[in-house]
Amino acid sequence: MKTDQQIKDEVMEQIRWEPLLHAASITVSVQNGEVTLTGNADNYAEKFTAQRAAFRVKDIKSITNNILVALPGKYKPSDEAILKNILETLAWHSSIPENSIQVTVDKGCVSLNGELPFKYMAETAFNAILHLPGIILIQNNILIGSGRRKHT
Numbered sequence: 234m235k236t237d238q239q240i241k242d243e244v245m246e247q248i249r250w251e252p253l254l255h256a257a258s259i260t261v262s263v264q265n266g267e268v269t270l271t272g273n274a275d276n277y278a279e280k281f282t283a284q285r286a287a288f289r290v291k292d293i294k295s296i297t298n299n300i301l302v303a304l305p306g307k308y309k310p311s312d313e314a315i316l317k318n319i320l321e322t323l324a325w326h327s328s329i330p331e332n333s334i335q336v337t338v339d340k341g342c343v344s345l346n347g348e349l350p351f352k353y354m355a356e357t358a359f360n361a362i363l364h365l366p367g368i369i370l371i372q373n374n375i376l377i378g379s380g381r382r383k384h385t
Contacts, residue, residue, distance in 0.1 A: 234266075234292055235266075235291070235292045237263040237264060237265070237266065238263070240263045240266060240268065240290060240292060240293060241261050241262070241263045241268075243290045244261045244263070244268055244270075244286070244287045244290050244293075245261050247286040247287060247289050247290060248261070248283055248286050248287070250286070251282050251283070251286050253278065253279055253282050254279055254282055254283055254286070255279075258272045258273050258274070259271070259272040259274075259283055259300065260272050261287070265294070266292060266293060266294040266295075267293075267294050267295045267296075267297070268287055268290075268293050268295070268296045268297070269296075269297045269299060270283055270284065270287060270296065270297070270298050270299060270300050271299045271300060272300050272301070273300065273301050273302075273303050274300050274301070274302050274303070275302075275303070275304070275305050276302060276304070276364065276366065276368070277302055277363065277368040277369055277370060277371060278363045278364045279300075279302075280298060280300045280302055281363060281371075283298070283300055284296055284298045284300075302341075302368075302369035302370070304341075304366070304367065304369070308366070309367065310366055310367035312338040312339060312340065312341070313338075314367065315338045315341065315343070315365065315366075315367040315368060316336060316337075316338045318362075318365050318366075318367075319336050319338070319343065319362050319365060320336060322361050322362055322365065323336075323358060323361060323362070325361075326357055326358070326361055328353070328354055328357050329349070329354055329357055329358050329361075330349070330354070333347050333348070333349055333354075334346070334347040334349075334358055334375065335347050340369075341367055341368055341369035341370070342369060342370040342372070343362065343368055343370065343371045343372065344372045344374060345358060345359070345371065345372065345373050345374060345375050346374045346375065347375050347376070348375065348376040348377075348378075349375055349376075349377060350377075350378060351377065352377050354375075355373065355375040355377060358373075358375065359371060359373050
């Protein structure tokens with residue numbers, strides 16, 4: 234079993250290897266194998282990438298992602314503009330059945346709802362919108378199959 238310091242060092246190393254991330258803006262703390270990420274990100278993709286990098290480290294009990302998305306500059310798209318971008322982006326993906334995903338946006342927080350037959354479709358939808366401007370959080374509530382399991 235790794236010490237908290239070893240886990241912290243390995244998580245920071247994983248974050249440093251991610252080209253999308255600015256390691257200096259992310260702080261890692263570890264207590265009893267539970268990792269907490271804090272700091273700032275320019276977009277949701279950076280926040281998600283930091284969490285995914287931390288998950289690559291073994292012996293972690295849990296990860297709490299408290300990284301705040303602070304959109305750079307003056308451009309802060311409205312919820313309506315974000316929703317329009319998302320719907321147009323999803324419409325371009327032939328692997329996502331038309332009108333199968335319901336999208337809501339509230340203060341930059343996006344909820345994806347609906348049901349898809351296969352997990353790869355839900356992953357495609359999530360990854361398609363991950364880098365869109367203005368998004369500060371994505372809740373992927375898409376059910377896979379006949380409502381049996383939620384995509385995480």
